[in-house]
Amino acid sequence: MSVPSSAPPSTASAKPSRTPATTPAPAGPSTSTGTLDDVVDLLRGRRVAVLTGAGISTDSGIPDYRGPDSPPRNPMTYQQFVGDEAFRRHYWARNHVGWRHVHRTLPNAGHRALVQLEDAGVVTGVITQNVDLLHEDAGSRNVIDLHGRYDRVICLQCGRVISRAHLADRLDALNPGFVESVAGSVADIEIAPDADAVIEQTSHFVPASCEACGGVLKPEIVYFGENVPRERVDRAFALVADADVLLVVGSSLTVMSGLRFVRRAAKDGQPVVIVNRGATRGDDLATLKLDAGTSETLTALVDALA
Numbered sequence: 205m206s207v208p209s210s211a212p213p214s215t216a217s218a219k220p221s222r223t224p225a226t227t228p229a230p231a232g233p234s235t236s237t238g239t240l241d242d243v244v245d246l247l248r249g250r251r252v253a254v255l256t257g258a259g260i261s262t263d264s265g266i267p268d269y270r271g272p273d274s275p276p277r278n279p280m281t282y283q284q285f286v287g288d289e290a291f292r293r294h295y296w297a298r299n300h301v302g303w304r305h306v307h308r309t310l311p312n313a314g315h316r317a318l319v320q321l322e323d324a325g326v327v328t329g330v331i332t333q334n335v336d337l338l339h340e341d342a343g344s345r346n347v348i349d350l351h352g353r354y355d356r357v358i359c360l361q362c363g364r365v366i367s368r369a370h371l372a373d374r375l376d377a378l379n380p381g382f383v384e385s386v387a388g389s390v391a392d393i394e395i396a397p398d399a400d401a402v403i404e405q406t407s408h409f410v411p412a413s414c415e416a417c418g419g420v421l422k423p424e425i426v427y428f429g430e431n432v433p434r435e436r437v438d439r440a441f442a443l444v445a446d447a448d449v450l451l452v453v454g455s456s457l458t459v460m461s462g463l464r465f466v467r468r469a470a471k472d473g474q475p476v477v478i479v480n481r482g483a484t485r486g487d488d489l490a491t492l493k494l495d496a497g498t499s500e501t502l503t504a505l506v507d508a509l510a
């Protein structure tokens with residue numbers, strides 16, 4: 205008798221790529237839908253760990269490519285980036301334009317509300333799936349950037365980390381006039397959460413390599429098909445375990461890298477509250493689900509709890 209083989213759960217859960225990015229969230233209302241008052245009642249007097257996704261940054265002008273109103277999009281995979289030089293050139297050309305948009309993006313009321321809740325001792329820390337650093341910019345002190353940060357670049361060969369701003373200077377020198385050549389259409393360029401931007405004329409773009417060893421440079425961002433570093437995952441689990449409640453804000457929990465915290469909390473009997481527009485993969489595990497925007501909800505939580 206043969207036993208069907210399957211990947212170990214620990215391996216599967218560590219890889220965001222195992223979840224097709226284009227899988228739509230289930231339709232229909234959640235069975236655990238509550239009201240803002242319900243959320244306030246559940247959070248009152250409790251220490252709250254927060255998990256945020258793209259939905260909290262949409263009010264800052266960074267589109268949520270998994271949101272209910274967003275067009276389907278195929279994100280780059282780690283394998284594409286590492287394995288295909290032409291793809292990398294195209295990627296860096298687009299990123300060279302797109303990252304400037306993220307660079308000048310400002311935190312919104314939702315980010316600021318989380319700072320106030322942290323100051324009030326309600327929020328113990330924020331785990332974010334975003335790479336835009338808007339929690340840090342707003343003033344949150346305890347932030348775990350689960351998927352990395354857009355302002356850093358790492359050499360895949362020697363591990364040297366440089367700032368994205370420094371790389372921008374080098375790319376400008378290697379590609380004089382490139383940004384200016386697409387500047388007129390910048391307002392129309394689709395800006396994605398990973399600082400990618402859709403432009404066509406990239407075949408002549410010259411990417412930069414590591415100044416120390418000549419290796420391939422990659423944004424210090426966790427892409428599909430890539431694992432979140434173990435130490436970072438452990439810190440995030442510890443943050444959740446140390447709190448009384450897990451509050452998910454603005455994430456459809458499409459990828460396992462975020463969903464696993466909801467699963468762990470639910471398994472441990474810890475209340476889970478989800479605030480998101482549209483259904484999420486964690487709805488069945490939530491104690492309460494509020495189908496609402498992040499900025500207005502978090503602002504209301506400050507009024508009620510801080």
Ligand SMILES: [Zn+2]
Nearest residue numbers: 359362414417
């Ligand atoms: Zn290097």
